[in-house]
Amino acid sequence: MAFQRYILVCGGAGCHDNASEGVFRGFIHEIEAKELQSTVQVVKAGCFGFCEKGPVVKILPDEKIYVGVGVDDIRELVSEHVVGGRFVTRLLYDESESKQHVRVDDLDFY
Amino acid sequence: MGRMNLNKLRALREQKRRELGLGEGGNNTIYVVVGMGTSGIAAGARETFATLNSELEFHELTNVILKQTGSLGLDHAEPPVEVRVPGMPSIIYGKVDAVVASKIVRKHILERTLVNAHVFDQRAVDIVQGAQLSGTEAR
Numbered sequence: 001m002a003f004q005r006y007i008l009v010c011g012g013a014g015c016h017d018n019a020s021e022g023v024f025r026g027f028i029h030e031i032e033a034k035e036l037q038s039t040v041q042v043v044k045a046g047c048f049g050f051c052e053k054g055p056v057v058k059i060l061p062d063e064k065i066y067v068g069v070g071v072d073d074i075r076e077l078v079s080e081h082v083v084g085g086r087f088v089t090r091l092l093y094d095e096s097e098s099k100q101h102v103r104v105d106d107l108d109f110y
Numbered sequence: 111m112g113r114m115n116l117n118k119l120r121a122l123r124e125q126k127r128r129e130l131g132l133g134e135g136g137n138n139t140i141y142v143v144v145g146m147g148t149s150g151i152a153a154g155a156r157e158t159f160a161t162l163n164s165e166l167e168f169h170e171l172t173n174v175i176l177k178q179t180g181s182l183g184l185d186h187a188e189p190p191v192e193v194r195v196p197g198m199p200s201i202i203y204g205k206v207d208a209v210v211a212s213k214i215v216r217k218h219i220l221e222r223t224l225v226n227a228h229v230f231d232q233r234a235v236d237i238v239q240g241a242q243l244s245g246t247e248a249r
Contacts, residue, residue, distance in 0.1 A: 002198050002222040008229055041223055046187055046204050046230035058231060060199040 003041045005082055006060040007031075011044040014051030019071075023055045026074040031082075040082055053093065066091040137196055140174045140219060142166075144206075145190040147181025154207060155189035161208040162191070165215040174219065187230045193218055204230030 009015075009024040027042045048056045053067035057077070064087055066077065073091060080086045114122070142162060146155045159178060166174050184190045187204025193214060194200045203214060205228060213225045 002195070006199065006224060008231060011227060043224045043229055044227045046228065048231065060231075063199075 004039045005041075005062075007040060007042045007082070008045040008058040008060065009042065010046075010048050010050075010054060010056040010058075012047030012051065012054075014047070015054035015056055018054040020055035022071050023057065023069055023074065026071045027057075027078070030074050030078045034078060034083070036078075036082065050093065062087075065093045067093050138173050140171075140196070141177065141192070141194040142174055142214075142219075143177045143179050143192040143194075145180070145182035145184065145188070145192070146178040149185050150181060150189040153188035157208055158189045158191065158206050158211045161211040162215065165212050169215060169220065171215070171219065184230055190230065195219065195222065198222065202230050203228045 007027050009027060010020055011024065024042065024044050031037055031040050031042055045058070048058065048065070050056045050065070050067055055069050057066045057069045058064065059066070059077075059081060062081070064081070066073075066088065069077070069091060073088070077088055077091070080088050144150070144155055144159045144162065146159065155178075159176070162176055166176060182190045182192065182202065184202065184204050189206050191203045191206045191211070191214060192200065193203065195218065201218070201224060203210065203225060206214065210225060210228050213228075217223050217225050
């Protein structure tokens with residue numbers, strides 16, 4: 001019987017320095033406290049490439065990336081996303097923060 | 111073989127898919143893909159592939175297709191192995207040596223649990239799509 005959800009906590013060097021180990025243990029503790037260990041697996045993952053925004057947490061199969069996750073956010077993420085199926089938007093990665101690269105074709109100059 | 115109409119061609123395709131275990135009845139097929147670009151091979155992908163092969167034979171797993179492919183782009187985590195199990199999200203493992211390879215077969219394929227500390231997942235699909243749509247880089 002496969003798990004229904006997987007919580008991937010980044011264990012890369014950058015996130016580790018941002019205390020992702022505590023987040024990893026916190027998720028395990030919270031999942032066990034809510035007796036969800038048969039349906040949710042907490043996994044330590046490799047670098048996601050968002051080191052600046054760490055600790056990074058990805059929840060599968062919803063494919064949602066949460067950035068800057070602290071120990072204080074764990075209870076909300078589990079109760080809202082994992083149990084309730086509602087995304088915690090304040091922690092989701094915001095695409096609009098990325099730098100805009102304009103292609104030459106789009107420039108009015110040419 | 112003479113001219114073949116479209117219906118016969120579709121029937122032939124379905125027959126061949128069934129023979130390969132890929133047809134409608136072959137939904138239980140598990141794919142294990144080893145990234146064997148030059149950097150993967152240099153990091154020991156051949157040993158990884160051989161270990162996976164022997165573990166699959168040892169556990170008599172006939173519904174698993176083991177394949178090799180080119181570089182998966184995870185040069186910081188070579189050799190990489192992608193595992194696609196029906197009913198589970200597609201997972202890419204990194205730094206897969208012989209020990210981790212046997213763990214992948216025993217834990218991921220047989221027990222349906224992810225192998226800790228070796229998941230090197232890609233960026234989320236929505237971010238990649240968003241980046242392609244807006245013509246920006248995701249980071």
